[in-house]
């Protein structure tokens with residue numbers, strides 16, 4: 001059985017005075033004892049060590065007095081006397097951070113008789129805390145980095161968004177081709193995703209960690225194409241003050257994507273053929289050739305076959321590029337992809353513009369039935385525009401631009417019955433689009449439709465028909 005309180009007290013009293021003193025002085029924490037008025041009665045050796053203040057300089061003096069004399073900057077004692085409750089403060093002394101807790105001791109009349117302060121060095125603790133804070137910041141930073149890398153890995157693994165049989169098959173074939181060195185030619189109307197496929201082939205290829213250089217042949221000025229692609233030697237022409245490597249050299253061991261290859265001038269086509277055949281380039285003004293190991297992916301929305309027939313594209317280059325051709329079908333021929341793309345772009349722009357927007361069934365129906373002459377790019381731009389302009393949670397018919405609002409719904413759509421005027425307008429628009437698709441010019445279309453040229457121009461404007469892209473697309477049709 002243990003002792004009762006009185007026995008405990010009696011037991012402690014057996015300690016001699018010097019033993020109390022030893023215990024007091026061997027405490028690792030500093031101890032400061034003051035009387036009820038705050039006058040210092042005792043300080044132990046640990047306190048002297050921690051604070052650098054000598055006992056003889058503080059004994060008999062009150063905390064307040066010591067603060068005023070500049071011996072202490074703070075003390076817990078005045079707070080304990082005032083509140084008659086324990087008080088904790090942090091004090092900086094002798095280059096250390098000290099955690100001071102003052103506790104009141106009361107006599108049998110409940111009068112404050114002593115204030116006992118415990119002083120602990122928390123310098124190391126604070127440093128450790130700072131260290132932990134720094135480390136957890138670092139962990140946060142690494143976690144974000146890992147998340148970013150995971151997202152990047154996901155896009156590397158994921159094939160571009162598609163569901164249609166034709167496209168799934170196309171991407172599967174492209175994945176197999178990616179592992180070879182073959183030159184790839186990607187055909188398809190503007191905006192179908194030729195660049196998306198080219199990117200994917202590079203990412204899926206053993207060259208994915210090597211350079212990937214994209215060149216849009218239609219935007220390079222004709223007089224700069226050669227120097228851009230093949231580079232030049234110092235003094236090759238006025239202004240060539242130093243030698244410069246071209247894009248083919250920059251793409252060495254990697255992939256070069258030549259977009260809009262149909263726009264490459266004939267003399268450059270000859271040089272490109274040489275790279276494909278000999279795997280070497282010659283900088284302008286150089287005598288030597290340089291070996292390059294570059295995989296070429298070319299793309300165009302023009303019919304190269306037709307251009308060859310018209311003498312605008314070299315036949316030998318055409319066959320050299322045509323080793324593995326991919327033709328991406330227009331969006332109107334793979335409508336199964338539309339729902340997937342809608343949801344992908346609603347999410348993507350929802351994230352960018354911080355909006356959660358849905359699409360009403362009527363609008364969805366319009367999207368499914370529209371012929372999307374600008375293909376995925378047009379659909380993507382349309383969704384971005386709608387996400388930006390709509391103020392509601394749902395994109396509704398009123399948000400659509402007129403040409404889309406007026407486009408026909410699916411024949412079995414139950415969402416709405418168009419008025420006769422709307423239906424006639426739809427029919428008129430479709431008829432004009434179909435006719436333009438067969439023609440070289442508006443004039444030719446007006447002859448087929450048996451209306452004046454000016455009447456047709458007016459209708460095209462009124463019905464917001466994008467005649468330029470419709471007439472332009474003729475290039476692609478064989």
Ligand SMILES: Nc1ncnc2c1ncn2[C@@H]1O[C@H](COP(=O)(O)OP(=O)(O)OP(=O)(O)O)[C@@H](O)[C@H]1O
Nearest residue numbers: 160161189190191192193194195196301376377380
């Ligand atoms: N399958 C797809 N999944 C997701 N986004 C796509 C897909 N196909 C195309 N896009 C998007 O549509 C837009 C047009 O695609 P891309 O630039 O690849 O078309 P393109 O055929 O190369 O066009 P152009 O002939 O005008 O150069 C891009 O913003 C692209 O991200």
